[in-house]
Amino acid sequence: MSVLPDPGASRAVLVGTSRYQHLEQLPAVSNNLQALAGLLSGPLSLQLPAQHVAVVENPDAAHTVVSEVRQAAAEATDTLVIYFAGHGLIDPQDTLSLALPHTVVGRIETGLPYEWLRQVLLLDSRAERHVVILDCCYSGLALGRMSASPGLADQAAVEGSFLLAAAAETRTALAPVGDTYTAFTGTLLDTLRHGIPGGPALLDLGTIYRHLRLTLEARGHPVPQARDRNSGARVALGRNQWQQLREAALAGGADEDGEERWTHASRALRNNSHTREHPADDRPPAPAPSGTGPRPAPFSRSEGPWDRSEVAHPEHGRLNLGGLFIRQVEDMELRVELAGETIVAVTVITGDQAVQLQAFAAPETEGIWDTVRKEIIDGIISAGGTADEATGPLGRELHARVPVELPDDANGFQAIRFVGVDGPGWFLRGVISGRGAADLQAATELEALFRSTVVVRGQRPMKPRDPITLTLSDDAEVVDERRTKTRVQGPDTLATRHSLAHWRGEAGDAAGAVAAFEELLADRLRMLGPDHPYTLATRSNLAYWRGEAGDAAGAVAAFEELLADRLRMLGPNHLSTLATRHSLAHWRGEAGEAAGAAAAFEELLADRLRVLRRDHPDTLATRSNLAYWRGEAGEAAGAAAAFEELLADRLRVLGPNHPDTLATRHSLAHWRGKTGDAAGAAAALEELLADRLRVLGPDHPYTLTTRTDLAYWRWLAQDGRY
Structure with a gap:
């Protein structure tokens, strides 16, 4: 649910450089600062008191900016907004540096590293939420510092944050000569002043980002980027x-x-x-519409995809896969994907692009694509990617950039298009990757293949969203052998397969992710060798999804082998080595070795305290895991004491409303109960429930879990037994 920040408990720091001694002048930046300051303190936006909006124009040194941000971070308890406009530069470490009036290209000491601001937010801020807006060249580099991937990304992220960048990590921002504002900030100001047609009552950051992306892209301007962490996208900057x-x-x-x-x-x-x-309007806001614009006309299936009842001979020119008939394409590679022993999806690879096809049951009277699109958007944004709606040849679709793991466990993004069509009692989804995801003209062949697909729903009862299973008949195998040839796959295809395997697991199909990563590992070993970073990343993902699929012992064995290789190649202090030790300890516990997991986390904690710091997110996470496995090993009192110490630090570092702080309170209550203090556990959960109702709402899964646990410990406390 979108939320407007509390003006009295929020702060904004607006920084801009319009005059430079050694770089091109940016007079529009001065207008940006004045207009945005007036808007944030006015009735069209956050209505912040004037004294809560600090404007720092043409700062003489980096410490001037850092000091202003640090002061605002200490005062804000609700939302802290940080804005910068000016030149952005790339330093020798390929990270973002914000240019100040005296900045000289190539002299890093004359600029303001973005990392310094991030550290202030991470270590000194009391605010529950952070909004960072960067209107500068190469601002997308800041996304890389805040991006997330399983097991590693938390080391760089600022909790409860939304980062909005005017340009990608390799692109320059636009400041047209003679224009009042820069292109990005001018569009942002216009959005807040005039609203979004058909948009929701509150303009949260997720909605604003999607609107800015579509508007700027349509004008041929650099496309903005965004990064959401822990529901930062739900912070509203004003009413529509x-x-x-x-x-x-x-x-x-x-x-x-x-x-x-x-x-x-x-x-x-x-x-x-x-x-x-x-x-101020004292009426309740009107219900938000389902999309960010006028609802488009329903997509017509007059040219496909087809229902089986609409095609007399679907086998003509198509492969028979039981639940789907798929058009044959010369020189294509066909990959079926399994959920256990059942085939649920098929991927057609042709040239340097691919489309995954999967059909699901749906209600006869209404489609599900509108709802599925929103769920995909929420999932991708929460994982650190971006997703925008557009109207294409197949109706409404999504253009997404999803996180992928790069060499040395760095993070990158993979372009993917999601298309979908509702039919009578079914829904067909396509996931286009490779060249066709970014080049719509190149995707024509894949779109035609999608349109020509015939869906066989069958007559058996099925719940909505149940996958329509596929089969590989003898005829299909003969046709496949005759028409399909195996191709040597390039890095882009392998990266696409990595991304698809990951998202298959995130969608709940852990076994399918395991199968996909096993195939990918074989190809990366063959093409790249055993020590290549991509190969090691694939092994890490395969081990993780093996554990998620129920094979904890297999995950332990795989992480043990991977740890030996990472120690050999990277050394004991590398972040990837430490992350592998964390995963190994976790799966040892899941395999039934609680005491072994506790011992491993105890050793890891000593090393993370030495390599990182006490308040680093990875260190705090290690302490949480150590406390948990101590409890599972039979030391309930030790677990309770450890969670009590951790809670004090998370309250200091993250604040009372942060999800990790709330989770620590839940764990502390649980282990208090395990020590025999059922009444204390019930009292703690009662306080926690009130806070989770306030922060998360009544229907959030964590709120429901708190209610269940509260009822349990109340019952034990009243019955007098444990």
């Missing part, structure tokens, strides 16, 4: 002025089709928004 004006227009007599009156009213607001005071 489009919706409020529409309500006023309709209240004045216009009906739903009264577009002429609405247009005149909209123009009036645009012409007067800089001077007009808008009183």
Whole structure:
């Protein structure tokens, strides 16, 4: 649920450099700062008190900016907004440096490393949420510092944050000569002033980002990037002025089709928004629509995909896979994907692109693609990627960039397109990767293949979203051998397979992820060798998903082998080596060796304290795991004491409302109960429930779990037994 920050408990620091001694001048930046400061403190945005908005223009040194940010970080307890506009540079370590008036290219001591600001937010901030907006060249580099991947990404992230960058990590931002504002900030200001047609009542950062991306891309400007961590995208920067004006227009007599009156009213607001005071609306906000724009017309299946009842001879020119008939394409590679022993999806690889096809049962009377799209968007953004809706040849689709693991466990992004079509009692999803994900013209062949697919729903009862299973008939095998040839796969295809395997596991199919990573590992060993970073990353993912699929002992064996290789190649202090030890300790515990897991985490904690620091997220996570496995090994009192110490540190570092702080309170209550203090556990969970209801809402899974555990410990406390 979107939330407006508390103005009294929030702060904003706006930094900009418009005058340079050694770089091109950016006079529009000065306008950016003044306009954004006025907006954040005005009725169209956050309504922050003027004294809560600090403007630092043309700072004389880096410490001036850092000091201002540190002060705001100490004062804010709700939301802290950090904005920078100016030149961005790449330092010798390929990280982002913010240019100040005296900055000289190549002299790192004359700029402001973005990492310094990140450290202030990580270590000194009391704010529950952070919003970082960077309008500068190469600002996407900051996303790399905050990106997430299983087991490693937390070391660089700022909790409860949303980072909005004007350009990708290799692109320059745009400041057109003569324009009042820079391209990115000008579009942001326009969005807050005039709203988003068809958008929700509150303009949260996720909605604003998607709108900015579509608008700037349509204008041919650099495409912004975003990074969400722990629901930072739900922070709203203001109410949707489009919706409020529409309500006023309709209240004045216009009906739903009264577009002429609405247009005149909209123009009036645009012409007067800089001077007009808008009183706060004391009515409840109108329900948010399902999308960010007017609802498009339903996609027509007049050219496919088809239902079996609509095609007389689906086998003509198609492969028969039972639940699907797929058009044959010369020189294609066909890969079937399993959930256990059942084939549930097929991937067609042709050239340097691929499409995965999967069909699901759906209600006869309504489609599910609208709902599925939103779920995919939420999942990708929460994992650190981006996803934008667009209208393509197959109707509404998603253009996504999903996180992938790069060499040395660095993080990158893979372009993917999600397409979907609802049919009678079924839904067909396609995932396009490779060249066709970024080059729509190149994807024409894959789109035609998707359209020509025939879905066989069958007559047996199925729940909505149940996969329509596939079979590989003898005829299909003969055709496959005749028409398909195995191709040597390049790095892009392998990276796509890595990404698809990961998301298959995230979708709940751990066994399918294992099978996919096993095949990928064989190809990477053959093409890259055993010591290549990509090969090691594949082994790490394969071990993890083996454990998630129920084979904890197999995960332990795989991580033991991987640890030996990473120690040999990277040494004992490398972050990847430490992360492998963390995974190995975890799966030892899951395999039934609780005492062994506790001992391993105890050794790891000593090394992370030495290599990192006490307050580093990886160190705190190690302490949490150590406390848990001590309890599982029979030391309930030791676990309770350890969680009590950890809670004090997480309250200091993260604040009371952070998810990790709340989770630590839950663990502490549990282990108090295990020591025999059922009444104490119940009392602690009662306090926790009130906070989770306030922070997460009544329907969040963590809130429901807290209620269940509270009922359990109350029952034990009242019964007097344990």
